[in-house]
Structure formats: structure tokens, C-alpha cells
Amino acid sequence: MSIDPTTLRTFIAAVEGRSLAQAAAREGLVTSAVSKRIAELERTLGITVLTRHNRGVEPTAAGLDLYHRALSILRQMDSLTSITEDYASDGRSKIQLVANRSAIILFLPKDIALFQSQQSHKVRIDLxxxxxxxxxRLVVEKNLxxxxxxxxxPAPGVYSLPYYQDNVTLVVPNGHPLQARESVRLDDVRKYDFLGYFPRHSYESFMQLAGHSLTGPLNVRIQVSNYEARCRMIREGLGIGIMPEGIANTYLQQFGLTKIALEDSWAKRQFYLCVRDxxxxxxxxxxxxxxxxxRTSNKKI
Structure with missing residues (x-):
């Protein structure tokens, strides 16, 4: 006996919609195709599963039993299909991990390498x-x-645990009037030109985070997301910038830059781990x- 999943889904749609026309609309078919599939299903089984009348269709006792069995069969088939999401093509376990750029650069490489070294069976991580x-939202909606x-x-709608902490810092070129300062408040240096990106990635989102600590807007000359490119522009005197301290440390000597601590409370960042459930x-x-x-323990980078 050969009954394909499409036929079962079409039959389920007809039972739930109590109409071949509604089943056709739901499954993207024409009504005649739905009628033909139901007729072939009844011929294969040797029993009547739907009673036709002028108001639509009703399942017979056998049809109602088939309806519940078909739902169970399709659920099992869907669970088999989900294996492709859980495993790589070579059969290894697969983990889908989503992180922001700072985490990917600052601490994930070391932590992932250490995790992999402790596993007897290697897993594939899609980052x-x-x-x-x-x-x-992506963890919930895409089931990552x-x-x-x-x-x-912690964000609502997911289960979160604290991970690392880091600081964002002000970066200026050597020889800049601010170079001798050990720390500043951002509001004290608003008169200087700035290069974006900012924490929260856009200037508008950053102002929602830090605007309460400023008495006016920043003068943003250029927005550039790439850290190295931003440091090169800072070196050339195009502006000063804000970036994660651990990333800034990578470029200070190479490009002749100086970091200055930011005293603002928002300059300390807390990273979180999250899962759906x-x-x-x-x-x-x-x-x-x-x-x-x-690895958490509120470690600082």
C-alpha cells in the first residue's frame, strides 16, 4: 500500500475544512485535484473516508479514524525530517550558535576550541x-x-545566564589633546568629531542607551563597522571612536592609537547566554x- 504525505495532508485539510474547495485553497491545489486524491485514497484503502453532500464533506467513522492516524503519521515524518537540522551531512551532531561580532572576536574562538578539545566525539558548530x-528573537523564531x-x-522570552563582561573604550590617535587623560565621560568630549559604529550598532540605538548621559548630540562624521578600518581612520585624524576594549588593544600599537577609559555606566557591557527552553x-x-x-563567573575580557 502506497499513500504519499501530500495525499494525507490533503485529506486532513478536507476533514478540518469540511470542504474540498477549502482543502484545495489551503494546499494550493484546484478542487478537482483534491477530489481525485481523495478518490484514489479511498480506492487504495477500499473504504469510504468522506461523505459528500451539498454543504461540503463529512468524515465517515473510518475517515475519522484515518484522520487521527494521519496526523500522527505526519508528526512522525516531521520529526524524521528535523534530523537534518540536528546533524551535519556526515552524521556528526550539529549545534547552531548565534552571537554578536564582539563575542565572536573576543572570546568565542578560545572557548569553542577548549570545548571541542574535551569532546570524545567532535560536533559541528554553525556560528x-x-x-x-x-x-x-532569532533563538526563538528560528529555533537556534x-x-x-x-x-x-536578560532578554524576555528566553532563558538567559550571565557570560563575560567587557568595557567599551574611547580610542584616539597618539598626539591627540585627550591622549594624556586616563578616563573621561563621553559628554566631556562631545566637541570632537566621532567615527561610528557605536554600542548598539546604530547611532540612533546608541542614543537610546547613552542619551541620558549626554547634554547634546555627537558629531558623527563617518559610520564604519569594520574595526580595523575604523582604527585606520582614527589614525588619519578623521575622528575619535568607541569600541570594545579587547578589540581596541589589538590595534593600538599597530596604528599608533591610545585608549581612554569611559566613566559612563553604559560603557560596561554584560554578555548573556540564552536558549529557548x-x-x-x-x-x-x-x-x-x-x-x-x-566559563562565566562574570569574567572580564
């Missing part, structure tokens, strides 16, 4: 980059295994999440 503000974001507090995590995903959790 996606996204903005922190989008990551909790683990997210890493920074925020002023810890109770439904797969074993491999849970192992990585728990490993990351042991």
Missing part, C-alpha cells in the same frame, strides 16, 4: 553573526540552539551551553 538586539548577546539585563535542549546543545556557563 552565525547577528546584532545583540536581534539574537534572543544557543545565543550570545549583550544587554543591560533548557528543558528541551538536545544533549549536544546542552553540553555546550553548560560548558559556556562554567
Amino acid at each position: 552565525l553573526e547577528a546584532y545583540s538586539g536581534d539574537i534572543p 540552539d544557543i545565543g550570545i548577546y549583550h544587554a543591560t539585563g 533548557p528543558e528541551t535542549q538536545r544533549d549536544t546543545s546542552r553540553a555546550l551551553f553548560e560548558f559556556f556557563a562554567t
Whole structure:
């Protein structure tokens, strides 16, 4: 006996819509195609599953039994299909991890390498980059295994644990009037030209975060997301910039730059780990999440 999934879905749509026409609209078919599939299903089974009348269709007792069995069959088939999301093509376990750029540059390479070195069976990690503000939503909507974001507090709708902490710092070229300062408040240096990106990625989002600490807008000359390119522009005197301290340290000597601590409270960032639901995590995903959790302890980068 050969009954394809499309026929079962069409039959389910007819039962739930109590109409061949509604089933056709739901499944993207013409009504005659739905009628033909139901007729072939009845011929294959040797029983009548739908009673036709002028108001539509009704399942027979056999049809009602088939309806519940068909739902169960399709659920099982969907669970088989989901295997492709959980495993790589070579059969290894696969974990989908989404993180912001700072996390990917600053600490994920070391932590992932250490995790992989402790595993008897290697897992494949698919690492996606996204903005922190989008990551909790992506974990829920796209059913990603683990997210890493920074925020002023845990995001709603996901289960979060604190991860690393870092600071954003002001970066100026050597010889700049601010070079001798150990720390500043951002509002004290508003008169200088700035190069974006900013924490929260756009100037508008940054102002929502830090605007309460400023008495006026910043003069943003150029927006550039690439850290190295931003440092090159700072060296050429095109403006001063704000960037994660751990990333700034990479370029200070190379480009003749100086970092200056920011005294503003928003300059300290808290990273969080998040999952959709810890109770439904797969074993491999849970192992990585728990490993990351042991690396937290509010460590600073």
C-alpha cells in the first residue's frame, strides 16, 4: 500500500475544512485535484473516508479514524525530517550558535576550541553573526540552539545566564589633546568629531542607551563597522571612536592609537547566554551551553 504525505495532508485539510474547495485553497491545489486524491485514497484503502453532500464533506467513522492516524503519521515524518537540522551531512551532531561580532572576536574562538578539545566525539558548530538586539528573537523564531548577546539585563522570552563582561573604550590617535587623560565621560568630549559604529550598532540605538548621559548630540562624521578600518581612520585624524576594549588593544600599537577609559555606566557591557527552553535542549546543545556557563563567573575580557 502506497499513500504519499501530500495525499494525507490533503485529506486532513478536507476533514478540518469540511470542504474540498477549502482543502484545495489551503494546499494550493484546484478542487478537482483534491477530489481525485481523495478518490484514489479511498480506492487504495477500499473504504469510504468522506461523505459528500451539498454543504461540503463529512468524515465517515473510518475517515475519522484515518484522520487521527494521519496526523500522527505526519508528526512522525516531521520529526524524521528535523534530523537534518540536528546533524551535519556526515552524521556528526550539529549545534547552531548565534552571537554578536564582539563575542565572536573576543572570546568565542578560545572557548569553542577548549570545548571541542574535551569532546570524545567532535560536533559541528554553525556560528552565525547577528546584532545583540536581534539574537534572543532569532533563538526563538528560528529555533537556534544557543545565543550570545549583550544587554543591560536578560532578554524576555528566553532563558538567559550571565557570560563575560567587557568595557567599551574611547580610542584616539597618539598626539591627540585627550591622549594624556586616563578616563573621561563621553559628554566631556562631545566637541570632537566621532567615527561610528557605536554600542548598539546604530547611532540612533546608541542614543537610546547613552542619551541620558549626554547634554547634546555627537558629531558623527563617518559610520564604519569594520574595526580595523575604523582604527585606520582614527589614525588619519578623521575622528575619535568607541569600541570594545579587547578589540581596541589589538590595534593600538599597530596604528599608533591610545585608549581612554569611559566613566559612563553604559560603557560596561554584560554578555548573556540564552536558549529557548533548557528543558528541551538536545544533549549536544546542552553540553555546550553548560560548558559556556562554567566559563562565566562574570569574567572580564
